[in-house]
Amino acid sequence: MNKPQVNIAHAVTEDYRKTLEQIIRDGVCPFCVDFCQGNKPRYHPNPIIIETDWWAVTKNMRPYPGSSLHLLLVYKKHVLYPWEIDQKAWDDLRNVMKKLATDYSLTHGTLFQRFGDTEFTGASVTHFHGQLIVGTSRNEGTDPLVVYCGYKVPGK
Numbered sequence: 512m513n514k515p516q517v518n519i520a521h522a523v524t525e526d527y528r529k530t531l532e533q534i535i536r537d538g539v540c541p542f543c544v545d546f547c548q549g550n551k552p553r554y555h556p557n558p559i560i561i562e563t564d565w566w567a568v569t570k571n572m573r574p575y576p577g578s579s580l581h582l583l584l585v586y587k588k589h590v591l592y593p594w595e596i597d598q599k600a601w602d603d604l605r606n607v608m609k610k611l612a613t614d615y616s617l618t619h620g621t622l623f624q625r626f627g628d629t630e631f632t633g634a635s636v637t638h639f640h641g642q643l644i645v646g647t648s649r650n651e652g653t654d655p656l657v658v659y660c661g662y663k664v665p666g667k
């Protein structure tokens with residue numbers, strides 16, 4: 512791949528920055544290497560929890576602070592946009608979510624998917640994927656979980 516498939520500006524730790532630098536030197540998409548080719552992951556340290564024909568689910572290597580669960584749901588083809596996802600994969604995602612809800616006794620959570628140019632979304636990997644984040648309830652002393660979903664428009 513010619514264009515880098517990761518955005519080093521969004522590395523939040525020094526270790527992650529080093530991993531992204533290696534991925535750029537290798538000239539690959541890390542999610543294609545780790546989740547789409549049937550090989551042992553080269554960059555991602557956590558095992559695949561659920562794998563279907565369409566999705567690979569794993570724990571995020573850098574869970575958001577304060578989350579009790581933070582999973583990545585990686586589409587197993589290299590696409591950048593949700594409209595490139597096969598309809599069967601959307602149906603399958605519903606099944607994956609239902610299994611995760613059962614396996615982790617989920618009654619709540621946040622599922623989000625960034626797409627497109629990472630300079631606008633805050634993502635570090637271009638390959639289309641979802642993130643499932645679980646926190647706790649709003650009680651005295653709890654703060655909101657913060658998710659990067661892009662950058663504020665000045666003056667808005």
Ligand SMILES: [Zn+2]
Binds near residue numbers: 516541542588590638
């Ligand atoms: Zn990819």
